[in-house]
Amino acid sequence: MSSLPITPVSELQLKNHASLRQSVRNSFTMAYRGLLKIRRTPEQLFDVTFQPIIFTLMFTYIFGGAISGNVHSYLPLIIPGILVQTVITTSIVTGVQLREDMDKGVFDRFKSLPIARIAPLAGALLADTVRYTVATVLTFVMGYIMGYRPHGGFGDVVIAGVLVIACSWAVSWIFAFFGVIARTASSVQGIAMLILFPLTFVSNAYVPVKTMPDWLQWVAKFNPISHLISAVRDLTNAGTIGGDFGISLIGAAIIVAIFAPLTVRAYMRRT
Amino acid sequence: MNSVHTREPAAGGRDWAVEARGLVKTFGDNRAVDGVDLNVRAGTIYGVLGPNGAGKTTTIRMLATLLRPDAGSARIFGHDVVKESHIVRQLIGVTGQYASVDETLSAWENLIIFSRLLGLGRQEARRKASELLEEFGLAEAAKRPLKNFSGGMRRRLDLAASLIAQPPLIFLDEPTTGLDPRTRAQMWDTIRRLVQTGSTVLLTTQYLDEADQLADRIAVIDHGRVIAEGTVDELKASVGSSSLQLRIQNPGDIEVARQAVERVLKVQSIVSPEAGKITAPMANADLVADLLITLREAGIRLTEMSVQKPTLDEVFLTITGHGVEEDASDEAKQEEAM
Structure with a gap:
């Protein structure tokens, strides 16, 4: 034991809320x-x-010839599509891992510490941006190896990457929410796949939307994933920031505004 | 037993580390905690004694702000666990039944992270971590992943993590369950030293022996209720210091034998007919000689006679009239609900 005697309770300075600074820390x-x-x-x-x-590799060589005539001219279409799909899908893991983590004893300690309630959640989500970054960089590198040369230039590619990472971080709040309320990690995975699979495929990620039946076109055009993909294509292929960029950011902000408080509340109710 | 219910009146203020009134927690149909009152004086070791599934862990979790009580209230050093939970968390350290440390990280990384979360600076956190690792004999294993840690090492690390902020109140949920005797003795030493620095310790245990060794006062808890409370001596006096067990050769004699036991020893006894066994508290060892003579004169033959120190089982028998029910399914249900 530390030889130091403990400070009497009456001499401690106690606050009933964590400050913003403490929450960030x-x-x-x-x-x-x-x-x-x-x-x-x-x-x-x-x-x-x-x-x-x-x-x-797979999607480019499978669809390239059919959709754009050859693999090379398909790359400007598919790379942004693959990028968004891969990185967004990665955010499922955030929810699953959070669920697994919360079942461990260490979360009891986090709950019993005088720390900001949001910290275990926000921290986990923040750390996962590393995963999104890895996926983003690798997708662009793969594209480059296969012959993709974005017209937008390096700076715009970086902006596009950051946009996708930011949006995935926002989407990961949705899965964090399911992670907190679900009973098992595998059910989180199940729910998430059910949401994301149609969302990423019924979009402009792989094929021109024009080729779809009318009702599906309507869905694909409305799909926020399509807007994010268009924003990335604008940046990488033309070097422009269009309306889709704004829509994507607003969408991300709305998701965070809804799901971050929901998740924190659900997390606190469990305690 | 009413004789051990010598509860002191609860005075508000800083003298009490824990004051709980009528705590209730229900999981589905299971009233895990059913109106628990506890008063723990600051600077003492308080033992909560009970079998598996009695509601010990649930009670501690409510006191430690990990579970919200369905009814009742609890104050830690005068601060309400629900309304002032953030303050309460600044006053407590919790060491759970299952080590609440990060399995994927090393002991060192665990302590650094908990220290940083508690507001220590980078340097301070390093100093604190190495100090605690040294004290708990974990310095050599500091950088190894916890997967390779023994149960005892894990428990020590867990306790070390609870002591970073030097909290005035420490909850220890079954601190020695599953530990070998030597590690257990070390843990006891650690707990005693904790109190010397001025901490208050509330521990739960299944072993009367452990409560006896450590606690100043004990609450016996069963089916979510406190069924007895007092000092260790008061509790033991109510059970009898030891119990006498007799096995009767001829099952037909058991009723006569029981009457003899109760007449001579002047106590209530418990008969287990299927085992042909009589158990009786032995407050006065001197009377046993008289009992044996009585039995011989009555022609009742014994196959076995033994004297046992009181176990939790006997405490329960005496206080509740029923033994410890190992109800594993209840416990499992409760775990799931949490």
């Missing part, structure tokens, strides 16, 4: 924990490493 400490975990178990990065490589 706690969240960064929790993000640091997330990074340590990734470093300890690098196999966590398997999916974000191999999915971009495999998906980019």
Whole structure:
């Protein structure tokens, strides 16, 4: 035991709420924990490493000839599509891992510490941006190797990457919410796939929307994923920031505004 | 037993580390905690004794702000666990039954993260972590992943993590369950030293022995209720210091034997007919000689006679009239609900 006697309770300065500064600090400490975990178990990065490589190769060679005549002219269409699909899909893992993590004893300790309630959640989500970054970089690298030369230039590609990472971070709040309320990690995975699979495929990710039946065109055009993909294409292929860029950011902000408070509330109710 | 219910009147203020009134927690149909009152004086070790599924863990979780009580109230150093939970968390350390440390990280990383979360600076956190690892004999294993840690090491790390902020109140949920005798003795030493620095300790245990060794006062809890409360001596006095067990050769004699036991020892006894066994508290060892003579004169033959120190089982028998029911399914249900 420390030889120091403990401070009597009457002499302690106690506050009943965590300040904003403390919340931010706690969240960064929790993000640091997330990074340590990734470093300890690098196999966590398997999916974000191999999915971009495999998906980019596979879809480009499967659809390239049919849709754009040849693989090379398909690349400006498919790379942004694959990028958004891969990175958004990666955000499911955030929810699943959060669920698994919450079942562990260490979360009891987090709950019993005088820290901001949002910190364990925000920290986990923040650390996962590393995963999105890995997936983003690898998709562009794969595209480059296959002959993709974005007209937008390097700076716009970086902006496009950051946009996708930011939107995925926003979407990960949805899965974090399911992660908190679901009973098991596998059910989170199930729900998430059910939402994301149609959302990413019924979009302009792989095919021109014109080729779809009318009702499906309507869905695809309304689909927020399509707007994000269009925003990325504008940036990488033309170097322009269009209306889709704004719509994507507003959409992301709305998701966070709805799901972050919901998630924190659900998390606190569990305690 | 009313004789051990010598509860002191609860005075508000800083003298009490824990004041709980009528705590209730229900999981589905199961009233895990059914109106628990507890008063723990600051600077003491308080033991909550009970079998599996009695509601010990649930009670601690409510006091530690990890579960919201369905009814009743609890104050930690005068602060309400529901309304002032953030303050309460600044006053407590919790060491759970299942080590609440991060399995994927090393002991060092665990302590650094908890220290940083508690507001220590980078340097301070490092100093604190190495200090605690040294104290708990984990310095050598500091950088190894926890997967390779033994149960005892994990428990020590868990306790170390609870002590970072030097909280005035520490909850220990079954701190020695599953530990080997040597590690257990070490844990006891650690707990005693904690109190010397001025901390208050509330621990739960299934072992009367452990409560006896450590606690100043004990609450016995069963089916979510406190069924007895007092000092260890008061509690033991109510059970009898030891119990006498007799196995009767001829099952037909058991009723006569029981009457003899109760007449001579002047106590209530418990008969288990299927085992042909009589158990009786043995407050006065001197009377046993008289009992044996009585039995011999009555022609009742014994196959076995033994004297046992009181176990939790006997405490329960005496206080509730029924034994410890190992109800594993209830416990499992409760775990799931949490």
